[in-house]
Amino acid sequence: MKNAKLWIIVAAVIFIAAIVWCVIIITKPPGEIVTISQDGETLYTLDLSEESDRTITVEYEGRENVIEIKDGRIHMLEADCPDHTCINTGWLEDLPIVCLPNKLVIEFADESGADAVAR
Amino acid sequence: MGRFFVSQAVLLCLAALLTSCGQSEDNQTVDTVSEEENSTSMFAMNTYVTVTAYGNDTEAALSSAEEKIRSLESLWSVTDENSEIYAVNHSGGNPVEVSDETAQLLDFSLQMNERTNGAFDISLYPVLTAWGFTTEEYRVPDDDEITQLLERTGVEKISLDGQTVHVPDDMQIDLGAIGKGYAGDLVAEDLKQNGVKSALIDLGGNIQTVGTKPGGESWSIGIRNPFGEGNFGVLEIGECAVVTSGGYERYFVEDGNTYWHILDPETGKPAQSGIISVLVIGAEGRLCDALSTSLFVMGLDRAANLWRNSDDFEMIIVTSDGGIYITEGIEDDFTLSKNFSQPEVSVIRR
Numbered sequence: 001m002k003n004a005k006l007w008i009i010v011a012a013v014i015f016i017a018a019i020v021w022c023v024i025i026i027t028k029p030p031g032e033i034v035t036i037s038q039d040g041e042t043l044y045t046l047d048l049s050e051e052s053d054r055t056i057t058v059e060y061e062g063r064e065n066v067i068e069i070k071d072g073r074i075h076m077l078e079a080d081c082p083d084h085t086c087i088n089t090g091w092l093e094d095l096p097i098v099c100l101p102n103k104l105v106i107e108f109a110d111e112s113g114a115d116a117v118a119r
Numbered sequence: 120m121g122r123f124f125v126s127q128a129v130l131l132c133l134a135a136l137l138t139s140c141g142q143s144e145d146n147q148t149v150d151t152v153s154e155e156e157n158s159t160s161m162f163a164m165n166t167y168v169t170v171t172a173y174g175n176d177t178e179a180a181l182s183s184a185e186e187k188i189r190s191l192e193s194l195w196s197v198t199d200e201n202s203e204i205y206a207v208n209h210s211g212g213n214p215v216e217v218s219d220e221t222a223q224l225l226d227f228s229l230q231m232n233e234r235t236n237g238a239f240d241i242s243l244y245p246v247l248t249a250w251g252f253t254t255e256e257y258r259v260p261d262d263d264e265i266t267q268l269l270e271r272t273g274v275e276k277i278s279l280d281g282q283t284v285h286v287p288d289d290m291q292i293d294l295g296a297i298g299k300g301y302a303g304d305l306v307a308e309d310l311k312q313n314g315v316k317s318a319l320i321d322l323g324g325n326i327q328t329v330g331t332k333p334g335g336e337s338w339s340i341g342i343r344n345p346f347g348e349g350n351f352g353v354l355e356i357g358e359c360a361v362v363t364s365g366g367y368e369r370y371f372v373e374d375g376n377t378y379w380h381i382l383d384p385e386t387g388k389p390a391q392s393g394i395i396s397v398l399v400i401g402a403e404g405r406l407c408d409a410l411s412t413s414l415f416v417m418g419l420d421r422a423a424n425l426w427r428n429s430d431d432f433e434m435i436i437v438t439s440d441g442g443i444y445i446t447e448g449i450e451d452d453f454t455l456s457k458n459f460s461q462p463e464v465s466v467i468r469r
Contacts, residue, residue: 040160082255083369090348094341095324098167105160105167114341114353115332118363118398119324 033109034074034092036067038102045109048072060102067106074106095119154317154333159185164192164299166323172310173317173333180313184320187309188302194221195298197244197253197291204294208244212288222282224294224301224405231297231409232274235425238413240384242272244293252380253293257371259378265387272384300408303327303360307404326361327404337452343367344456345396345437352443354435355452360404364411365396381415392418395439400449401432410434419444423467 036044038060049072056067065086068077076086076097086099095117096107158171159181170184194217196202203217217225231239244253246268251257260268271289278285286292294301299322307329310318318329319338328338337357341350345365354361366389370379383390397414399407410432414422419436426434426446433448443464445453450466 039162082257083371085369088367093349095343096167098323100162100166103162114350115338116319116321116326117324117341117343117350118326118354118361119343119365119368 032072035105035107035109037105037107046074048074058102058104060104063102065099065102065104076106157181161185161188163188164195164302164322165295166299168323169321170306170310171319171321172315172329174315177315177318180310180315183313184306184310187306188322191220191298191302191305194218195224195294197293197295204292207284207286208291210286210288212286214283214285217282217284219282220301220305222279222284224297225277225279225284227301227405228294228297228409229274229277229279231406231413235410235413235417237274237384238416238421239296239409240272240274241292241294241296242274242277242290243382243384243387244291245271246382246387247293247380250378250380250382251371252369257373257378259373259376269387272387296412297405297409299323299325300360300362300404300406303404303408324363325404325408328356328358328360330358342398342435343396346441350456351437352435352453352455354398354400354449355454356400359400359402360407361398361400362404362407362411363396363398364415366415367396381412383416390416392416393438393440394418394422394436396437397422398435399432400434403431406432426467427469 032047032049034046034048035042036056036058038058043058044056048069051069053070055077058065058067063080065076066078068075073091075091076089076099079086079099079102081099081101086097089095089097092106092108094114096105098105154173155175155177156171156173157177158169160167160169168188170181172181193199193201194203197204197208199205203221207215207217228241246265247253249260249264249268276287276290277292303320303322303325304327306320307327310329316330317333320327326340332338337355340354340356340361342352342354343363343365344351345367364381366379366381368380370377379389381390382388392415394415397411399410399414401407414425414434414436417425419438422434422436426432433446435453436444444467445464446467447469455464
């Protein structure tokens with residue numbers, strides 16, 4: 001009988017842990033995981049909900065891009081390309097932030113909202 | 120025996136609970152239908168391309184699509200010395216034999232020039248270069264320079280006989296305003312031939328779909344807000360192409376003036392038609408691509424007239440003063456974003 005009680009307690013603990021785990025997965029807002037990749041190679045995978053404010057500098061053939069994370073959002077702060085399309089894209093939302101000259105892409109890993117953006 | 124049974128049963132239930140929870144997480148990424156999602160991304164045709172296919176065993180179809188895009192890029196690149204367009208532009212005025220795909224695209228470009236009364240023009244490359252839009256070394260050419268350059272343009276001076284192209288010596292062509300759209304058509308066709316029933320092709324914001332989303336749902340396409348960040352609305356679509364042209368895409372500012380890359384073939388200067396962005400939706404990517412640029416040049420009234428005389432496209436136009444105009448065919452498929460300040464949408468009717 002002692003053994004049965006022990007099993008029930010163990011089961012209860014695992015059960016509660018499982019419920020807590022499920023709640024965390026279900027309530028976690030989508031679209032927080034961001035990848036930064038260059039020419040097809042993933043350089044960073046970041047969880048914006050856990051990142052503290054900071055900047056990341058990425059180099060490509062001697063040119064630099066500075067990416068800023070602030071208040072759980074991410075954008076291109078500086079880029080030494082002539083057109084600055086990536087900076088003008090603003091904070092990351094539905095459409096990926098792309099720096100063509102430096103082949104750099106910042107995008108959400110799990111797509112949220114629209115399937116694509118016409119732009 | 121009994122205790123053993125209880126413990127086993129409890130553990131089994133927990134295992135089932137844990138597994139089901141894990142599964143629900145997986146399903147979130149592929150909607151409620153268990154269709155596999157595969158995608159490939161690359162830098163090609165001067166933009167960032169992503170092809171996403173749904174269904175089982177789509178890897179081979181995706182690599183075929185990737186190859187297709189690479190091969191079209193190598194045919195139509197204006198800077199690649201081995202491309203057919205480079206050969207045409209450096210022919211010294213002699214006829215050049217091109218591939219079937221290039222000939223078809225050139226033929227379509229000439230037809231679109233006629234259909235838009237000259238607003239769609241593939242011969243503006245020398246003028247675009249003078250403004251620096253091809254090299255990103257931006258400058259404002261003076262009126263004399265533009266007048267001289269415009270003499271080196273004119274689609275009527277180009278002739279196409281089967282697969283033989285003739286472009287006069289001092290002229291240069293560029294398929295930048297139509298190539299991505301045609302590539303979308305050819306890639307969609309290629310995916311279908313390889314058995315793909317559901318796919319989304321994103322050529323730097325030129326969207327082309329194959330079928331519907333798995334389960335028959337429509338695709339929802341966000342539309343870029345021309346005045347700032349984010350989207351101004353969402354369009355629900357089936358199998359079709361969606362192409363946008365906007366003043367925000369490529370531009371530079373000098374002495375407080377904004378100069379964008381969409382040039383009016385008549386003036387050789389950035390088109391000032393009162394339009395800030397045009398979205399065109401239709402069955403063919405090539406048509407949508409060519410029209411998005413030319414409707415931007417034509418302005419709202421001429422664009423509406425062209426639409427009234429056509430049955431192969433619908434459009435959404437945003438004017439510089441914040442007006443949104445949508446043709447009646449897609450009225451019910453469009454939802455204005457709540458955070459877009461302009462609440463009024465005008466419907467253009469036949």
